[in-house]
Amino acid sequence: MTKKKPKLQPFLDVPEAWQKEWQDMPEFVQNDLQSYKALIVHFETKEDMNAFAKLLDQKITFKTPSIWYPKLKINHIMNKQYIDTEEKE
DSSP: OOOOOOOOHHHHTSOOHHHHHOSSOOOOOOOOOOOSOOOOOOOSSHHHHHHHHHHHTOOOOTTOOOOOSSOOOOOOOTTOOOOOOSOOO
């Protein structure tokens, strides 16, 4: 006795829940913001760490988890919003 395989076609024709709501929305493109390469650097002394920070012209402390080189310019976008200026008919 062989089992019948379920027919999947009816499920493939059902639109995703978000598609119904996502009408006339602006296009959104998320750029890849990951680093090209991450590197762990070890310092033998505090003076070595300070000399390295001076070379990069960046502040490094014992609490610094990571840095970008060159120094990353941070865009503050939390207070921004999209406004559609086109009139709807």
